[in-house]
Amino acid sequence: MIGGGNSAWTPEQLAQMACLRDEALADPYALNELHHLTDNIGPRLSGSPQAQQAVDYVAAQMRALGANVTLEKAQVPHWVRGAETAELVSWPGQTPGTTQKVVLTALGGSVATPAEGLTAEVVVVDDWNQLHALPPGAVKGKILLFNHAFDKELAAQGHGGEAYGGAVVYRGAGPIAGASAGAIAVLVRSAGGADFRLPHTGLTAYSEEVPKVPAAAVAAEDAEMLKNLASQGPVKLHLTLTPQTLPAAASYNVIADWKGTENPEQLVIVSGHLDSWDLGTGALDDGAGVVVSMQALHLLQKLGIHPRRTVRFVAWMSEEEGSEGAAAYMEDHKTEFANHIGAIESDLGADHPTGIYYSGKSALGGWLRPVAGVLSSIGAETLVDSPETGEDIDGLSQKGVPSFAPVQDSRFYFNYHHTAADTFDKINPRHLNETAAIVTVLAYALADSPQPAPR
């Protein structure tokens, strides 16, 4: 389906989109950039030297394309992971004189245990209801484990995001709930589908109202073991976590503008977040989102395309640790939201994309149909009205800016997300380029339509 009487784009523009799609599928730029970000630079935790190196690198690459590059400052958390070990020191059926290792990783932002660690009995609950059903004082002075399982069936049916949403609430709210009940440390079962004893990190939260207690995620297998043993009798764990929260650091969003020809003040954002967790190298989350967005500018440059409006590449900083980069952008650009014509973020992995999420006026669905037609040859023609598109563009979306994200196959993403296995080899080059095709075609469509997208 190309053209049509009431299409927002001319047949020539739709042909240009098809050309961008085909170039995106064939061009190795995004893959090569991702290889550098992940293997050469490595993990990009907020406030880290590697995050700064990534800022400088991406800025230089965008300058090399001839884009107008600025670094916009944001104060970001600077949390550093330390030692993280745990072992059972007493349990039912223990062989005398032995301990048993428990695989875990500190949650982002966690406070430390004493340097020599702490030892306490473990209380296991599956969910909030089981916690609230415990007798008063049952958790006091103990280590509380939330053993809420990631729903692998739901993920296998293509609803990885929903499965994650069901599990991640314990990672976020578990430490406050545990400390409120008197726990001296909180463990959560990893909020992902990973096998092979891979613990899953991610941000947790504290409150000023209750003590901040050390918090870690245990591998799913270890959570099952702890539950089994605790059902037989008292289980004591020795836990050592030595993370540090250093003073907030100055960091940057990388902004690169590909200037519009007729309405350069009107902006279409194409983006991903440059920071990552530190266990892996942030290939899927979210190196992929950054490089497909870089590829959009690369292809405009390569094909000599200059849309009416400015296409603004943004590599957001510190999405994982509180979206400080996005918050700084909202503050710095608060008088310019009317000129933000659309915002795209790719942060849902890099598996095969099946279409576009859109958020805003419901008319966007009909308006985008010709674009979906261009993407149908790669199996990405589905248009999905969604309340959310991307964490970093959510603020813009709230201000009425139409926002978009590629819909990705989510069946496998949460097996790797936030684990040590989020590495370059998990990237399927074809799927990465399909995602690049979506963001490039959509960015061009938004930036060159005679009338801006409905809002």
Ligand SMILES: [Zn+2]
């Ligand atoms: Zn992400």
